[in-house]
Amino acid sequence: QKEVEQNSGPLSVPEGAIASLNCTYSDRGSQSFFWYRQYSGKSPELIMFIYSNGDKEDGRFTAQLNKASQYVSLLIRDSQPSDSATYLCAVNSGGSQGNLIFGKGTKLSVKP
Amino acid sequence: KAGVTQTPRYLIKTRGQQVTLSCSPISGHRSVSWYQQTPGQGLQFLFEYFSETQRNKGNFPGRFSGRQFSNSRSEMNVSTLELGDSALYLCASSLANSGANVLTFGAGSRLTVL
Numbered sequence: 698q699k700e701v702e703q704n705s706g707p708l709s710v711p712e713g714a715i716a717s718l719n720c721t722y723s724d725r726g727s728q729s730f731f732w733y734r735q736y737s738g739k740s741p742e743l744i745m746f747i748y749s750n751g752d753k754e755d756g757r758f759t760a761q762l763n764k765a766s767q768y769v770s771l772l773i774r775d776s777q778p779s780d781s782a783t784y785l786c787a788v789n790s791g792g793s794q795g796n797l798i799f800g801k802g803t804k805l806s807v808k809p
Numbered sequence: 810k811a812g813v814t815q816t817p818r819y820l821i822k823t824r825g826q827q828v829t830l831s832c833s834p835i836s837g838h839r840s841v842s843w844y845q846q847t848p849g850q851g852l853q854f855l856f857e858y859f860s861e862t863q864r865n866k867g868n869f870p871g872r873f874s875g876r877q878f879s880n881s882r883s884e885m886n887v888s889t890l891e892l893g894d895s896a897l898y899l900c901a902s903s904l905a906n907s908g909a910n911v912l913t914f915g916a917g918s919r920l921t922v923l
Contacts, residue, residue, distance in 0.1 A: 729910070740899055740914040741852070785852065793865040794910035795842030795857035795903060802851065 699724040699790050703800035711808050716773040718803050720786030723767070730762055730769045731787040731797065741785055744771070776807045811836065813902050813915035821921045827888040830918045834881050834902030840864075841883040842912060843875060846897040855898075858883050887920075895922045 700723040710716045718732075729748050733741035747753045747760040747769065759772040769788075773780055783804045787797040814833040822828050834841050843855040854867035858877035875885040881902075887894055897919050901912035 731911075740917050742914070743911055746911060787852075789910075793857050793859075795840050795859075795901065795912065796854050796865045796867070797842075797912065798854070799844075799852035 699727075699788075699798050701786055701788050701798050701800035703784075703786050703803045705801060706804040707806050708803055709806045709808060710776050712776060712778060714776050714807075716776045716780065716805055716807070718771040718773070718784050718786075718805065720769045720771075720800055721767055722769070722786075722788045722790075722798075724788070724790040724798075725764075725767060727764075727767075727788045727790045729789040730760070731789075732758075732760060732769075732771045733785040733787060733799075735783045735785055735802065737782075744784075773805075776805075778807045778809050781805055781807045813900055813913055815898075815900050815915035815918050817918060818916065819919050819921075821923060822890050823923050824890055824892060826890050827886060828890060828920060829884055829886045830898055830900075830920075832883045832885075832900030832902075832915060834883070834900075835913055838902035838904055838913075839881055840903045840910075841877055841881065842901045842903070843883070843885050844899045844901065844914075845869070846899055846917070847895075852899070855885065890922045892922050895920060 731746045732744045735741045745760045761770045783802040785802045786800040842857040856866045877883045897917045900915045
């Protein structure tokens, strides 16, 4: 059973701080990794994807991938109250491209 | 550019009934995937369609089925509804080209089974 694990939270950080969200996956053959954000009552929206080991930065967001440790993380710098949402980690483990395995998400709360 | 459109947005059914949900992908997107989201299980993959063919299927009973039309629009059907089928059903479309295959989700269809 291929699994993606996330700490459900809630993770609470003060405004302006760095939020660190973590995710581990079970299938060593996993090829691509995605972070989605889901506001309450809304559908998931993509933040970033990463394929290769190392860091990938996009604005205030940095995704980090370590395939040897089967670990992917998302850092949010200068966290804003508008970042308060559930963050979903998703992994494509070699199935068809539309078949992602999602973690259950980490709820982030950014306090003003 | 219009996003992924799902209809209906909300519906209430009773046990034993069947339901059909519709998804119109982003123009040019050829792949449509369906997911079920519940508080307990999170997002779970139902199936993916590409060029009118089911490309992959998740671990759901045969009561869950789908299809894709030549214009890439997709429908999913759930027959003999059970209480546990109450969920948010999300459709996602993608270009399905090589390399990055980003899924864009629709707003979802929230099904309540009484």
